[in-house]
Amino acid sequence: VEDGSAGAPAFDKVPSKFAGWGENRFRDAGFRVVPGAVARRGSYIAKGVVLMPSFVNIGAYVDEGTMVDTWVTVGSCAQIGKNVHLSGGVGIGGVLEPLQAGPVVIEDDCFIGARSEVVEGVVVERGAVLSMGVFISSTSKIIDRQTGEVFVGRVPAYSVVVPGALPGKPLPDGSPGPSLSCAVIVKRVDAQTRAKTAINELLRD
Numbered sequence: 001v002e003d004g005s006a007g008a009p010a011f012d013k014v015p016s017k018f019a020g021w022g023e024n025r026f027r028d029a030g031f032r033v034v035p036g037a038v039a040r041r042g043s044y045i046a047k048g049v050v051l052m053p054s055f056v057n058i059g060a061y062v063d064e065g066t067m068v069d070t071w072v073t074v075g076s077c078a079q080i081g082k083n084v085h086l087s088g089g090v091g092i093g094g095v096l097e098p099l100q101a102g103p104v105v106i107e108d109d110c111f112i113g114a115r116s117e118v119v120e121g122v123v124v125e126r127g128a129v130l131s132m133g134v135f136i137s138s139t140s141k142i143i144d145r146q147t148g149e150v151f152v153g154r155v156p157a158y159s160v161v162v163p164g165a166l167p168g169k170p171l172p173d174g175s176p177g178p179s180l181s182c183a184v185i186v187k188r189v190d191a192q193t194r195a196k197t198a199i200n201e202l203l204r205d
Helices: 023-029 191-197
Strands: 142-144 159-166 180-188
Touching: 142 159
Parallel strands: 142 180
Antiparallel strands: 159 180
């Protein structure tokens, strides 16, 4: 039994990354950990990261300047790039259970909107922006509204993505079938998008 989040008791085969750390160790590491944040040993947290009350699993890699906001889950072995913003309640899938062939990768300068989920080895390429509530798995169709091109397993760089739906096949009686969820690329990142999703350097001092 050892201290877990915010001093609560914990009983686990993998100890906390911060077990036994004091002020000097945290200062040397160069990142912030808000009370309630949990990171398991074996995860990597780079300088300038801010961990709000969130969970970072074993093997995850969180690179410099990234914000891991409240109630975010960064799954086992997930790879998070530099200057990424993971908004409140975001879920980034892991590889341990069910077993996955490759980790989720969120490349540098991405913005993942609140309550979005990215799982099953999907790659979100550099500078992409996912709006609130976008769910992407390895089989999700990601459709470019302007060109009609369909992507699976990756979000193209600098795409702005929102939730969408595809018409379903008709039912046997000919009535309309249920629609299926998809993700829609509505545009490419522009100055207006960047202004809305820019990181706040003051929070990383």
